[in-house]
Amino acid sequence: MKIHLFTLTLVCYGLVGCSGPSESVPSVPEPSDVIVMDDLPSLTDSDGHPEHGPHGGELIELGKEAFHVEMVHDAAKVSMFVLDNTATIPVAIEVQTLTLSLKHDGKVKSFELAADRQTDDPEGRSSHFSSTNGELMRWLDAEAEGAVVLSIEGSSYTGKISHDHDHSGHDH
Structure with a gap:
């Protein structure tokens, strides 16, 4: 019995250590508890703007981010939404049309x-x-x-339309 008590004392001393009074040691999270930021979907770009507009479309910058246009299209319709500099709030403008000038296969x-x-x-x-x-x-x-070319409050804006994004997982 004395041997078991001695062994138990040694084990307890080894677990507590020689540091004197016991200190609280923070628990290490299990690997399943760790959130890896790279695994989370990004909601904003490097400038803090959303990656997509409020309708899930591609964002087009106007006038060094003075405004944005969100382009959404599918097999039936192309929609463009004029947005503020944060690319989140609609901006109603006086013009009756937006013009898209496109180039493809030399045309x-x-x-x-x-x-x-x-x-x-x-x-x-x-x-x-x-x-x-x-x-x-x-x-x-x-x-x-x-x-895309449009006029907002008397100033003309042009935004570049390009297809440098991944098409997987969404329709136009």
């Missing part, structure tokens, strides 16, 4: 998107523009690049 073509006023937009202004032009959708599906 250049311009397309118009008509104002499609939202319920929150003031009378005579729109934050949303759309088109159901099949040719426009085919050009965008073929990864045409170009620019």
